[in-house]
Amino acid sequence: MRDILVSLIIFGLLPFSFKRPAVGALLFTWVSLMNPHRMCYGFAFNLPFAAIIAIVTTISLFTSKEPKKLPITPVTIALLVFTAWFSFTSLFALEPNLVWIEWHRTSKEFYMVLITMMVLNNTKDLKLFVWVVALSLGLFGLKGGLFTIMSGGNFRVYGPSGSYIEENNGMALALVTTLPLIWYVRSLVNNRWLQHGITLMTVCTAVAAMGSYSRGALVGGATMLIFLWWHSQKKVQTGVVLVIMVALIMAVMPGAWFDRMNSIGTYHEDDSAMGRINAWHFAINVATHNILGGGFNVFTPRMFYVYAPEPTNYHVAHSIYFEVLGDHGFIGLGIFLVLMACAWRTGTRVYKHCIKQPELRWAAQLARMSQVAIIGYAVSGAFLSLAYFDLYYDIIVILVVLEKVLLLQKQPEQVHLPARPLAQPL
Incomplete structure (x- = not known):
């Protein structure tokens, strides 16, 4: 059925x-x-x-x-350069039988990202895109949060089989990154019950992220919440909501969860953490000996015997930064970081342009929430292997289209909407 x-x-x-x-x-x-x-x-x-x-x-x-037009901005240029670079490194990959599998998936993804930037040309389509992104993962958050609460946090939250978020750590990063957008769409509805439903989805998503038992999600989520509180216009109200959310998580999760989170401070005693450090040294060695890196899917047991300090302690990258470093070298990592910086600067430009215009405050809030999402991805991603995950690049799409519609188009009257009160972001 x-x-x-x-x-x-x-x-x-x-x-x-x-x-x-x-x-x-x-x-x-x-x-x-x-x-x-x-x-x-x-x-x-x-x-x-x-x-x-x-x-x-x-x-x-x-x-x-x-109308179909790709805006030429620092973000789109960096994205095109990154695409060209990883295509070039794939020609000299250390694992030629594996490289084209990931190249095909990532190329298709980046191609559609660029197409999406071209074809979203108005605020209506942009808001629909935000709804799609938020609810596509928010429904997992709602389901996973309820499951975590009902099970007392004794089981981990996983994603669909065969997807980027199949593993619990991938699901955790996806939920943490999506959380600000889920809260943002609350401001797009007037129905009180629907707002309450989205609030429930937001809380459940936070609980589900913790229910994944991902330590990276804990660090990323905490950093993101601090940023949200710091930039909130109602710090007391926002602080109360955050305290309630944290208290709920603390009340639900069992002792095993706290033991795993506490292992962050004793990483040298944790085999998983030491395996990740071994993988990071592997990435550095690959990039040091190969200016182009090793190409997609270079993190294999065969390559670990050549480049890892502990050849038999095989792990995947467990970091978006070391994943790109191992795959595409220091140059590839540099382009990846430039892309992230350009996306952040785009959000800042949109925010400054819109925040003082009441009819465009929705755009300022969306730009800010997108930046918060980038923080969640950047911090949580430091411990997870999801450098080419669709969600991050969809957030970049939101920022590029915001700039395209609000700053680059010559007809600003097309983007002015009637002003109405907005929900205060957490």
Whole structure:
């Protein structure tokens, strides 16, 4: 039944993508983040829905009369340079039989990111995109949070099989990163009960992130919440909400969770932590001996025998930074960091441009929440291997389209909306 339902939804929306490529971009984002087909048990599980949507959306670029323009900004330039660089390093990969698997997936992802930047041209489509991103992972947060509370935190939260967020650590990073956007969409609704529902989803998402038992999520979430409180206009109110959220997590989680979190301070006694450090040394050695890095999927047992200080202690990168360093060398890591810095600066420009205009405060709040999401990804990602995760680049899409619509277009009247009170961000 699930297979039929998911297939009907996707194939039912595909014809609309021919007329409006923005529909295809939204549909691709939903499939790539939520992976609804990976929650099926029949024919839909292995159907290449993302590839089909990408092909249809590409065709619509030539058949649709909708405006299509990629903004030339520091972010888009950095993204194009990063794409060119990892394509170049793939030609000289140390694991030539494995490199093209990840290259194909990442290239398709970056291609659709650029297409999405091209076809989202107004505030309505942008807000729909934010809804898609927030709810695609927020529903996992709601489900995972309720599961954690009902089980007393004795079981970990996982994602759909065969996806970036299948593993508990990947799910944790996704939930932490999405949390600010889930809270933001609360400001887009007027219905009181719907606002309460989104508030519940926000709290459950935070609980689910902790229910993953990811120490990286704890550090990233804490950093993100401090940033939110510091920039809040109502520090007392925001502080009370944060204290309640933390108290709920403390009350729900069992002793095993606290033991795992406390191991952060005694990492030298933890085999998992020492394995990660060994993997980080491996990445440094690969990049030091190979200016192009090792290419995608270089973190293999075979390569560890060559470059790791402890050859038999194999681990994946467990860090977006060391993952890029090992894959694409110091140059690749530099481009990756420049892209992140440019995305942050874009958010700052949009915030400063919009914050003093009442009709554009929604955009200022969205830019700020996107920056908070980047903080969550940057800090949690320091301990997790998700350098090419769709969600991070979707957040970059939000910032680029905000700048495109509000700062770069020559018709500002197209973006002015009636002002109304906004929900205060946590």
